[in-house]
Amino acid sequence: xxxxxxxxxxxxxxxxxxxxxxxxxxxxxxxxxxxxxxxxxxxxxxxxxxxxxxxxxxxxxxxxxxxxxxxxxxxxxxxxxxx
Amino acid sequence: xxxxxxxxxxxxxxxxxxxxxxxxxxxxxxxxxxxxxxxxxxxxxxxxxxxxxxxxxxxxxxxxxxxxxxxxxxxxxxxxxxxxxxxxxxxxxxxxxxxxxxxxxxxxxxxxxxxxxxxxxxxxxxxxxxxxxxxxxxxxxxxxxxxxxxxxxxxxxxxxxxxxxxxxxxxxxxxxxxxxxxxxxxxxxxxxxxxxxxxxxxxxxxxxxxxxxxxxxxxx
Numbered sequence: 001x002x003x004x005x006x007x008x009x010x011x012x013x014x015x016x017x018x019x020x021x022x023x024x025x026x027x028x029x030x031x032x033x034x035x036x037x038x039x040x041x042x043x044x045x046x047x048x049x050x051x052x053x054x055x056x057x058x059x060x061x062x063x064x065x066x067x068x069x070x071x072x073x074x075x076x077x078x079x080x081x082x083x
Numbered sequence: 084x085x086x087x088x089x090x091x092x093x094x095x096x097x098x099x100x101x102x103x104x105x106x107x108x109x110x111x112x113x114x115x116x117x118x119x120x121x122x123x124x125x126x127x128x129x130x131x132x133x134x135x136x137x138x139x140x141x142x143x144x145x146x147x148x149x150x151x152x153x154x155x156x157x158x159x160x161x162x163x164x165x166x167x168x169x170x171x172x173x174x175x176x177x178x179x180x181x182x183x184x185x186x187x188x189x190x191x192x193x194x195x196x197x198x199x200x201x202x203x204x205x206x207x208x209x210x211x212x213x214x215x216x217x218x219x220x221x222x223x224x225x226x227x228x229x230x231x232x233x234x235x236x237x238x239x240x241x242x243x244x245x246x247x248x249x250x251x252x253x254x255x256x257x258x259x260x261x262x263x264x265x266x267x268x269x270x271x272x273x274x275x276x277x278x279x280x281x282x283x284x285x286x287x288x289x290x291x292x293x294x295x296x297x298x299x300x301x302x303x
Contacts, residue, residue, distance in 0.1 A: 006218050010258060010289050012299060014217045033256065033289045033296050034197055048255045048291065052195040 002076040004028055008042055009035050015042065017076050021067020023059035026079040036063070040080050174203075176229045189236035191295045202295050206231060209299045212271035212280075220272030221283060221299030234267060235298045238286040256296065259288040260303055268300030 007013040013032025020027060028037045034049035038057040047057035054063040071079065177185035183195045185203065197205040210226040223231050242248045242259035249260045262285050269280045283300035290296060 003217050009253060009256065010287065010297065012219060012221065012287065012301065013297075031198060032299075035256070045254055049196050049296065051294070054196065054198075 001070050002073065004040060004076075004080065005042075007032060007035060009033055009046070017071035017079055018063060019069055019071045019075055020056040020058060020061060020063060021065050021069070022061035023056060025056065025058035026071045026075045027057055027063070028079075029054070029063065039082055174228050174232065176232055177203075187232055187236050187239075189239045190293055191236065191239050191290070192293050193295055197297075202297070203228075205297060206235070206295070209268075209297075212276070214271060214273065214276050216272040218272055219270050219274040219301070221268055221287070221301045222271040222275075222280075223268040223300060224266065234263075235286070235288065235295070238263060238288055238298065239290075242288060255291045257290050259290070260301070261286045261288065270300070270302050 002017045003014045004017065005015050007015055007030035010030060010033040013030035013035075015028045015037075016031055017026055018029050019025070025038060028040065028042065030036070030046075034054050035046040036048075036054065036057045037044060037046045047055055047060075049055075055061070056063050056068075174185075177187055177193065180186045180192070183201055185193045187193070193202045193206070195201050199205040199208060207228055209221055210223055210228075210231060212222045213220045223234070225231060225234075238259070238261040241261050241263075242250065247262035247264065251258045251260075264284065266282045266284050267286055268283045269275065270278065270283055271280060275281065281302050283302045285301050285303050286298060287301050288295070288298045
């Protein structure tokens with residue numbers, strides 16, 4: 001699992017990179033508070049978990065859906081160059 | 084025929100025969116209509132509107148077949164310790180308010196969600212250290228789910244009152260850092276273990292309104 005640091009919101013969760021199973025975008029997801037960013041610029045406002053779901057910040061589909069998987073090293077590298 | 088129907092038939096049968104002898108068929112029909120009106124309309128209306136409990140025409144003892152409905156059983160959270168043993172815990176402090184949704188005594192809602200499936204399961208991930216976790220991982224001193232829920236409630240009440248609390252709001256989420264003024268856990272994870280598991284006397288709560296996202300001990 002590729003981590004790009006600690007969540008600035010909860011101050012504890014690791015920001016892990018996942019690839020959305022629907023839009024195939026790589027997103028940064030806090031494993032503690034479930035805040036999610038569509039790019040490596042985490043100063044932007046994230047998307048938050050809803051009542052029963054973790055929506056993708058790119059397409060709003062559920063990150064719990066089938067097909068969502070940890071990002072590969074190559075996908076992570078591409079994500080980090082995307083602003 | 085059910086036990087209840089049999090009891091009704093046994094009680095009403097002799098009465099109907101006597102009434103027919105005394106009042107004739109028309110009188111019997113009138114009595115039956117009056118009884119029906121009493122049972123179906125007057126008695127329920129008096130109870131609902133006036134709060135008056137009128138006597139029933141026929142007492143039926145149905146205790147063997149109907150029992151008062153028990154409240155929905157509270158969740159019994161089971162977590163696995165690091166060494167694999169099961170730890171059951173009584174979570175009767177929580178009230179079920181929907182599917183996989185519970186409310187704590189202080190009013191925090193524990194819903195579905197998180198990578199653990201439910202917020203409660205996620206909260207309980209802080210009952211044990213995760214030494215391989217990158218960064219720090221706040222760990223409670225207890226593994227008892229009810230004790231943890233009540234500790235989080237205590238912090239939530241302090242946060243709402245603004246007592247020894249720092250609050251940060253962004254978007255839908257609020258992050259409270261509450262000074263509990265006593266040790267509540269320690270800092271684990273890779274970072275905490277490198278530092279010898281320092282004690283934690285603060286609790287960080289992340290909420291969306293009254294919905295708990297996460298809560299864990301920390302040392303700010």
